Amino acid sequence: MVKQVNEQGRQDQANDSQGDSKAIVTNQDGTHENLVSVVEKHLKHSFDKPYQAHTLAVFEALDAKVKAWQGAVILDACCGVGQSTRLLAKNNPNALVIGVDKSANRITRNVEEHFPVDLAGVSNYEIVRANLNDFYRLVEQANWPVSKHYILYPNPWPKSKHLQRRWHGAAVFPSIIKIGKTITLRSNWRLYLEEFQLAAEIAGRKGTISDVALSENQVPFTPFEAKFINSGQACWQLEIDG
Numbered sequence: 636m637v638k639q640v641n642e643q644g645r646q647d648q649a650n651d652s653q654g655d656s657k658a659i660v661t662n663q664d665g666t667h668e669n670l671v672s673v674v675e676k677h678l679k680h681s682f683d684k685p686y687q688a689h690t691l692a693v694f695e696a697l698d699a700k701v702k703a704w705q706g707a708v709i710l711d712a713c714c715g716v717g718q719s720t721r722l723l724a725k726n727n728p729n730a731l732v733i734g735v736d737k738s739a740n741r742i743t744r745n746v747e748e749h750f751p752v753d754l755a756g757v758s759n760y761e762i763v764r765a766n767l768n769d770f771y772r773l774v775e776q777a778n779w780p781v782s783k784h785y786i787l788y789p790n791p792w793p794k795s796k797h798l799q800r801r802w803h804g805a806a807v808f809p810s811i812i813k814i815g816k817t818i819t820l821r822s823n824w825r826l827y828l829e830e831f832q833l834a835a836e837i838a839g840r841k842g843t844i845s846d847v848a849l850s851e852n853q854v855p856f857t858p859f860e861a862k863f864i865n866s867g868q869a870c871w872q873l874e875i876d877g
Protein backbone atom coordinates (compact mmCIF):
# COMPACT_ATOMS: atom_id res chain seq x y z
CA MET A 636 0.00 0.00 0.00
CA VAL A 637 1.24 3.51 -0.79
CA LYS A 638 1.79 5.53 2.36
CA GLN A 639 1.95 9.29 2.63
CA VAL A 640 3.45 11.07 5.60
CA ASN A 641 1.67 14.39 5.80
CA GLU A 642 2.36 17.56 7.72
CA GLN A 643 0.05 16.54 10.53
CA GLY A 644 2.73 14.00 11.40
CA ARG A 645 0.75 10.91 10.59
CA GLN A 646 0.35 8.48 7.75
CA ASP A 647 -2.91 8.42 5.79
CA GLN A 648 -3.77 4.86 5.03
CA ALA A 649 -6.87 2.85 4.21
CA ASN A 650 -6.74 1.09 7.57
CA ASP A 651 -5.95 3.27 10.58
CA SER A 652 -5.02 0.28 12.73
CA GLN A 653 -2.11 -1.22 10.78
CA GLY A 654 1.09 -1.69 12.74
CA ASP A 655 3.52 0.22 10.54
CA SER A 656 3.33 3.71 11.97
CA LYS A 657 6.50 5.81 12.09
CA ALA A 658 7.46 7.56 15.33
CA ILE A 659 6.87 11.32 15.51
CA VAL A 660 9.66 13.50 14.14
CA THR A 661 9.82 17.04 15.48
CA ASN A 662 12.20 19.99 15.29
CA GLN A 663 11.37 20.95 18.89
CA ASP A 664 13.60 19.85 21.77
CA GLY A 665 11.14 20.73 24.51
CA THR A 666 7.87 22.58 25.04
CA HIS A 667 7.42 25.29 22.42
CA GLU A 668 9.15 28.57 23.27
CA ASN A 669 5.98 30.56 22.42
CA LEU A 670 3.52 28.27 24.16
CA VAL A 671 2.95 30.44 27.23
CA SER A 672 2.48 33.68 25.26
CA VAL A 673 0.17 32.01 22.72
CA VAL A 674 -2.02 30.46 25.43
CA GLU A 675 -2.13 33.71 27.43
CA LYS A 676 -3.09 35.65 24.28
CA HIS A 677 -5.96 33.24 23.54
CA LEU A 678 -7.17 33.34 27.14
CA LYS A 679 -7.32 37.17 26.98
CA HIS A 680 -9.15 37.52 23.65
CA SER A 681 -12.49 36.04 22.65
CA PHE A 682 -12.58 33.89 19.50
CA ASP A 683 -15.37 35.31 17.38
CA LYS A 684 -14.98 33.61 14.00
CA PRO A 685 -18.49 32.94 12.55
CA TYR A 686 -19.77 29.37 12.87
CA GLN A 687 -19.99 27.14 9.81
CA ALA A 688 -23.64 26.43 8.96
CA HIS A 689 -23.33 22.65 9.00
CA THR A 690 -21.70 22.55 12.44
CA LEU A 691 -24.32 24.94 13.83
CA ALA A 692 -27.15 22.75 12.47
CA VAL A 693 -25.59 19.57 13.91
CA PHE A 694 -25.08 21.27 17.26
CA GLU A 695 -28.66 22.56 17.44
CA ALA A 696 -30.11 19.10 16.80
CA LEU A 697 -27.89 17.61 19.52
CA ASP A 698 -28.53 20.45 21.95
CA ALA A 699 -32.21 19.50 22.13
CA LYS A 700 -31.26 15.89 22.90
CA VAL A 701 -28.71 16.92 25.55
CA LYS A 702 -31.25 19.21 27.25
CA ALA A 703 -33.77 16.36 27.39
CA TRP A 704 -31.17 13.87 28.66
CA GLN A 705 -31.38 13.00 32.35
CA GLY A 706 -27.85 11.56 32.87
CA ALA A 707 -24.27 12.49 32.23
CA VAL A 708 -22.88 13.58 28.87
CA ILE A 709 -19.54 12.31 27.55
CA LEU A 710 -17.79 14.13 24.70
CA ASP A 711 -15.43 12.15 22.45
CA ALA A 712 -13.70 14.84 20.37
CA CYS A 713 -11.76 13.82 17.22
CA CYS A 714 -13.50 10.44 17.41
CA GLY A 715 -12.34 9.29 13.95
CA VAL A 716 -14.27 6.14 13.04
CA GLY A 717 -16.12 6.31 16.38
CA GLN A 718 -14.70 3.17 17.96
CA SER A 719 -14.04 4.91 21.29
CA THR A 720 -17.52 6.49 21.16
CA ARG A 721 -19.12 3.05 20.90
CA LEU A 722 -16.92 1.59 23.65
CA LEU A 723 -17.68 4.54 25.94
CA ALA A 724 -21.42 4.14 25.30
CA LYS A 725 -21.29 0.44 26.09
CA ASN A 726 -19.27 1.01 29.28
CA ASN A 727 -21.33 4.03 30.45
CA PRO A 728 -24.94 2.94 29.87
CA ASN A 729 -26.42 5.91 31.75
CA ALA A 730 -24.46 8.53 29.80
CA LEU A 731 -25.16 10.10 26.43
CA VAL A 732 -21.90 9.77 24.48
CA ILE A 733 -21.29 12.21 21.63
CA GLY A 734 -18.48 11.52 19.14
CA VAL A 735 -17.42 14.42 16.91
CA ASP A 736 -15.12 14.39 13.90
CA LYS A 737 -14.82 16.64 10.86
CA SER A 738 -14.15 13.75 8.47
CA ALA A 739 -17.27 12.32 6.79
CA ASN A 740 -15.11 9.51 5.43
CA ARG A 741 -14.01 8.44 8.90
CA ILE A 742 -17.33 8.66 10.75
CA THR A 743 -19.12 6.60 8.09
CA ARG A 744 -16.41 3.94 7.71
CA ASN A 745 -17.44 0.41 8.67
CA VAL A 746 -14.77 -0.92 11.06
CA GLU A 747 -16.79 -3.86 12.35
CA GLU A 748 -14.42 -6.37 10.72
CA HIS A 749 -11.32 -4.99 12.50
CA PHE A 750 -12.93 -3.80 15.74
CA PRO A 751 -16.01 -5.82 16.57
CA VAL A 752 -17.98 -4.48 19.56
CA ASP A 753 -21.16 -6.18 20.72
CA LEU A 754 -23.58 -3.27 20.63
CA ALA A 755 -26.75 -5.21 21.40
CA GLY A 756 -29.00 -2.87 23.36
CA VAL A 757 -26.52 0.04 23.14
CA SER A 758 -28.19 3.16 21.72
CA ASN A 759 -26.88 5.91 24.02
CA TYR A 760 -24.50 7.50 21.53
CA GLU A 761 -24.35 9.82 18.53
CA ILE A 762 -21.48 10.23 16.06
CA VAL A 763 -21.58 13.49 14.11
CA ARG A 764 -19.55 15.36 11.53
CA ALA A 765 -18.69 18.82 12.79
CA ASN A 766 -15.75 21.19 13.05
CA LEU A 767 -14.57 21.30 16.64
CA ASN A 768 -13.26 24.85 16.24
CA ASP A 769 -16.95 25.82 16.20
CA PHE A 770 -18.51 22.91 18.08
CA TYR A 771 -16.41 23.46 21.22
CA ARG A 772 -17.50 27.10 21.47
CA LEU A 773 -21.15 26.10 21.09
CA VAL A 774 -20.86 23.41 23.79
CA GLU A 775 -19.23 25.86 26.18
CA GLN A 776 -21.85 28.55 25.58
CA ALA A 777 -24.70 26.06 26.03
CA ASN A 778 -23.07 24.86 29.24
CA TRP A 779 -23.51 21.17 28.43
CA PRO A 780 -23.11 19.04 31.56
CA VAL A 781 -20.09 17.14 30.24
CA SER A 782 -18.72 14.74 32.85
CA LYS A 783 -15.89 13.27 30.76
CA HIS A 784 -14.21 14.89 27.76
CA TYR A 785 -11.91 12.74 25.61
CA ILE A 786 -9.41 13.84 22.95
CA LEU A 787 -7.79 10.61 21.80
CA TYR A 788 -4.78 10.81 19.50
CA PRO A 789 -5.32 14.31 18.07
CA ASN A 790 -3.27 15.16 14.99
CA PRO A 791 0.12 16.10 16.52
CA TRP A 792 1.31 18.80 14.06
CA PRO A 793 4.90 18.18 15.24
CA LYS A 794 6.61 20.97 13.27
CA SER A 795 7.39 23.92 15.52
CA LYS A 796 5.75 26.37 13.11
CA HIS A 797 2.43 24.55 13.54
CA LEU A 798 2.01 25.18 17.28
CA GLN A 799 -1.31 26.95 16.72
CA ARG A 800 -2.75 23.91 14.94
CA ARG A 801 -2.34 21.84 18.13
CA TRP A 802 -5.44 22.09 20.34
CA HIS A 803 -3.58 23.82 23.21
CA GLY A 804 -2.20 26.41 20.76
CA ALA A 805 -5.54 27.02 19.05
CA ALA A 806 -7.78 30.05 19.53
CA VAL A 807 -10.55 27.72 20.74
CA PHE A 808 -8.42 26.40 23.64
CA PRO A 809 -10.18 28.60 26.27
CA SER A 810 -13.43 26.75 25.44
CA ILE A 811 -11.79 23.30 25.30
CA ILE A 812 -10.29 23.60 28.76
CA LYS A 813 -13.64 24.51 30.35
CA ILE A 814 -15.45 21.42 28.99
CA GLY A 815 -15.61 18.32 31.18
CA LYS A 816 -15.12 17.53 34.87
CA THR A 817 -12.29 15.38 33.54
CA ILE A 818 -10.39 15.78 30.28
CA THR A 819 -8.46 12.77 28.98
CA LEU A 820 -5.97 13.09 26.14
CA ARG A 821 -3.93 10.30 24.62
CA SER A 822 -1.01 10.60 22.22
CA ASN A 823 2.06 8.74 21.01
CA TRP A 824 3.91 12.09 21.30
CA ARG A 825 4.55 12.82 24.98
CA LEU A 826 5.56 16.40 24.27
CA TYR A 827 2.06 17.14 22.94
CA LEU A 828 0.63 16.11 26.32
CA GLU A 829 3.32 18.05 28.24
CA GLU A 830 2.40 21.18 26.29
CA PHE A 831 -1.33 20.62 26.85
CA GLN A 832 -0.65 20.06 30.57
CA LEU A 833 1.24 23.37 30.77
CA ALA A 834 -1.50 25.19 28.84
CA ALA A 835 -4.11 23.69 31.20
CA GLU A 836 -2.13 24.93 34.22
CA ILE A 837 -2.05 28.46 32.78
CA ALA A 838 -5.85 28.17 32.47
CA GLY A 839 -6.12 26.97 36.09
CA ARG A 840 -6.47 23.19 35.68
CA LYS A 841 -4.05 20.47 36.75
CA GLY A 842 -3.32 17.14 35.11
CA THR A 843 -1.00 14.17 35.30
CA ILE A 844 0.70 12.14 32.57
CA SER A 845 1.04 8.38 32.66
CA ASP A 846 1.82 5.69 30.15
CA VAL A 847 -0.98 3.72 28.49
CA ALA A 848 -0.22 0.18 29.54
CA LEU A 849 -2.80 -2.27 28.22
CA SER A 850 -3.18 -5.52 30.11
CA GLU A 851 -3.34 -8.75 28.11
CA ASN A 852 -7.11 -8.88 27.75
CA GLN A 853 -7.63 -5.12 27.21
CA VAL A 854 -8.48 -3.94 23.71
CA PRO A 855 -7.04 -0.67 22.36
CA PHE A 856 -9.37 2.30 22.83
CA THR A 857 -9.11 3.46 19.20
CA PRO A 858 -7.71 2.36 15.82
CA PHE A 859 -4.84 4.85 16.14
CA GLU A 860 -3.97 3.43 19.54
CA ALA A 861 -3.98 -0.06 18.00
CA LYS A 862 -1.73 1.15 15.19
CA PHE A 863 0.81 2.74 17.53
CA ILE A 864 0.89 -0.23 19.89
CA ASN A 865 1.20 -2.66 16.97
CA SER A 866 4.16 -0.57 15.77
CA GLY A 867 5.89 -0.91 19.14
CA GLN A 868 5.42 2.76 20.05
CA ALA A 869 4.67 4.03 23.55
CA CYS A 870 1.33 5.76 24.11
CA TRP A 871 0.71 8.34 26.82
CA GLN A 872 -2.30 9.70 28.67
CA LEU A 873 -2.89 13.11 30.23
CA GLU A 874 -5.71 13.12 32.77
CA ILE A 875 -6.98 16.52 33.88
CA ASP A 876 -9.33 16.35 36.82
CA GLY A 877 -8.69 19.51 38.75
Ligand SMILES: C[S@@+](CC[C@H](N)C(=O)[O-])C[C@H]1O[C@@H](n2cnc3c(N)ncnc32)[C@H](O)[C@@H]1O
Binds near residue numbers: 768
Ligand atom coordinates in the same frame (compact mmCIF):
# COMPACT_ATOMS: atom_id res chain seq x y z
C1 LIG B 1 -5.22 10.98 14.38
S1 LIG B 1 -6.96 10.93 14.16
C2 LIG B 1 -7.50 10.07 15.62
C3 LIG B 1 -8.86 9.47 15.48
C4 LIG B 1 -9.32 8.60 16.66
N1 LIG B 1 -9.44 9.37 17.88
C5 LIG B 1 -8.39 7.44 16.86
O1 LIG B 1 -7.60 7.49 17.82
O2 LIG B 1 -8.47 6.47 16.09
C6 LIG B 1 -7.41 12.61 14.49
C7 LIG B 1 -8.84 12.94 14.10
O3 LIG B 1 -9.10 14.30 14.43
C8 LIG B 1 -10.02 14.79 13.49
N2 LIG B 1 -9.99 16.27 13.51
C9 LIG B 1 -8.91 17.06 13.30
N3 LIG B 1 -9.26 18.37 13.37
C10 LIG B 1 -10.59 18.40 13.62
C11 LIG B 1 -11.54 19.45 13.78
N4 LIG B 1 -11.18 20.75 13.68
N5 LIG B 1 -12.83 19.13 14.02
C12 LIG B 1 -13.20 17.82 14.10
N6 LIG B 1 -12.35 16.78 13.95
C13 LIG B 1 -11.06 17.06 13.71
C14 LIG B 1 -9.55 14.18 12.18
O4 LIG B 1 -10.57 14.18 11.19
C15 LIG B 1 -9.15 12.79 12.62
O5 LIG B 1 -10.19 11.85 12.44
